Amino acid sequence: MNEPDLNLLVALDVLLAEKSVAAAARRLRLSASAMSRTLSRLRETTGDPLLVRAGRNMVLTPYAEALRERAQDAVLEARAVLRPASPALDIASHRQVFTLRANDGFVEAFGPTLIAEAAKIAPGVVLRFAPKPEKTDKPLREGRVCLEIGVPGEMGPEIRMQMLFRDRFVGAVRRAHPLARQETVSIEQYTLWGHVIASRRGHAAGPVDESLAEAGLSRNIAAIVPGFPAALAVARKTDYIALVPASFLLNPAVDDTLHVFALPVKTAPITISQMWHPRMEADPAHRWLRQFVRESCRQLMMGETRQAYPDE
Structure with missing residues (x-):
């Protein structure tokens, strides 16, 4: 044979x-x-x-x-x-590169804390953040990525998923903006100014526009950029209002240059999850990674925003 x-x-x-x-x-x-x-x-x-x-x-x-x-x-x-049989995981001496696929906003807001904490707990562990140009489960299925982080897209039914935290949209303007002097921003004030929108696909309308439409109002979309960092950069140099997730403003450099305010309309919360392929479900090192990312993100969100997110 x-x-x-x-x-x-x-x-x-x-x-x-x-x-x-x-x-x-x-x-x-x-x-x-x-x-x-x-x-x-x-x-x-x-x-x-x-x-x-x-x-x-x-x-x-x-x-x-x-x-x-x-x-x-x-x-x-x-x-x-x-793969060689491994003894019980000793994370303090473990050596491995973990690839996490996330957008720029997550990396800027959470990356520094995750990297610093991992260095203390597991100095042999390297966190490699990979770009996320589109939502797809292909990198997970092909084993090129350990964790996919973000809002779940069209993932296969076999992909495992766990909520990290719930986020919400807020408005952001430059410190010298007239709205920065307001305790609260009314819906009329919000629609009076131009807006810069972050959309990877170039879409202008979103959940805020749906809520405004219910009130018989609309906003002036003055610019569309591919991501939240670019939206905030535009807001720093103009009188436009940027719409960003609250978690993105955990970055101190962002918070020091901008005034952040609650939206005058309601939008649905944003669920940020971590996703992985089921073949990694029982891997001790991958289990540690999932728990580490989950606890680090939630502690940072609760510590910085003073807002507890329900455990699911």
Whole structure:
């Protein structure tokens, strides 16, 4: 009986994920010609072309599409089986790089505290914050990310999820803004000024506009920027009002330059969660990471805002 070469399984997983011989070669640190030869062997082994050219790009065959998740699961399971058995976790001497995928606002507000506390508890642990250009569970499924942090998007049904805290939107203006002299901002004052909106997809309307519409009012959207840091930068230099999550203002540098006020309209709370793939559920180091992130975030939110968030 001819046993298949199981080394091909790793190459198959990467090829199906990247849909490109060149990209797969870079990820596996192989030459393009070596990767092409591996693809030829995979085609011979499976009896299917797997990747075929469509214009300038390569696309998966129907058989390859059906194999993609199975190949990924098989590789992850094989790695778990071959991982050395570890004794009880001693986090103080543990060495590992954990990758957390989060937006800029979370990294600026919570990153310094998480990094500082991790250095005290586990000096061998490195927290690597990766950018989050879109909401997707692909990095979790492919094992490239340990935790996804933010508002849950279109995650697969298998993805585990735990609430970190509840956030809320607030208004922010520069210190010299006329609204900074008001104890409270009325809905009429709020709609009198121009607004800068943070939207990765360029959308202008949001929950605030829905609440204003119920009162028969609207606001003047003067600018749209891709993220909250940019919105606050605009607010510092203009008389525009920025709308940001309260947690983003935990950054002292932000708080010193801006006046923050409660919105004159109600908006639904924002649930910030951490998400992970179920294969990491029982991993001792990953369990520690989840508990560490959860407790650190909640303590920071309660300590800085003096507002307790319900435990779920």
